[in-house]
Amino acid sequence: MAEAEITKAMIVNWALVELGLAPNFSIDDDTPLGARVEIFWPRTMARAFGLHDWIFCRQTFLLTRQQATPINGWTYGFDLPGGIIGPPLKLTSDPRCEVPLRDFAIEGKTVFTNEQAAYARCKVYLEPTDWPPQFTDAFAVLLAAYLAVPLTQDTELAANKEAAAIGTPSQGGAGGMFGRLIAQDRAASPVASPAVSDALSGGRFTTDWHGRY
Numbered sequence: 001m002a003e004a005e006i007t008k009a010m011i012v013n014w015a016l017v018e019l020g021l022a023p024n025f026s027i028d029d030d031t032p033l034g035a036r037v038e039i040f041w042p043r044t045m046a047r048a049f050g051l052h053d054w055i056f057c058r059q060t061f062l063l064t065r066q067q068a069t070p071i072n073g074w075t076y077g078f079d080l081p082g083g084i085i086g087p088p089l090k091l092t093s094d095p096r097c098e099v100p101l102r103d104f105a106i107e108g109k110t111v112f113t114n115e116q117a118a119y120a121r122c123k124v125y126l127e128p129t130d131w132p133p134q135f136t137d138a139f140a141v142l143l144a145a146y147l148a149v150p151l152t153q154d155t156e157l158a159a160n161k162e163a164a165a166i167g168t169p170s171q172g173g174a175g176g177m178f179g180r181l182i183a184q185d186r187a188a189s190p191v192a193s194p195a196v197s198d199a200l201s202g203g204r205f206t207t208d209w210h211g212r213y
Helices: 008-018 032-050 133-152 155-166 176-188 198-202
Strands: 058-062 076-079 084-092 105-107 110-113 119-124
Touching: 008 032, 008 133, 032 084, 032 133, 084 110, 133 155, 133 176, 155 176
Parallel strands: none
Antiparallel strands: 058 119, 076 110, 084 119, 105 110
């Protein structure tokens, strides 16, 4: 028998069960519960996807070169894709993301460089149907932590669920269920050709996002 497709409603109901509540949420839920889910689902998404540069949501893009010549001294401007999470993990001049851009600047949604072609490896949001099962499980527990106080007024329960999902505050989000997944994800990345590295993988970079100055 085929497994049921994982949906937002299913994950919310898993979170409700974590709190000892009835799993009665539906996607068109126009109730106080539905309103709370709409508040805390985006926060849980931002936190869960921001904990780590997850392999499953990385995607490499060939950036679209702008027709106009930049006015800031660079030869070319390239559009960053929409729907990405944070800045690019890596900017390169080759599709395998092995040759990092050495000189670049990022302003808003534009990458400036003197290279004729530019590629970006980025994190993107995915629908729950595309999440790994273990990530989905941890996400439901983290969502339960957010929903605990609004639904049960139990701060201890909220703290326990947060610790189960991401560890204690002293672990800085690197413990619990997500911490184990982060360790597994790092172990799965190639060592010889890392998918990501600091400072956008070798480009000349400063904290104001300029590769050359």
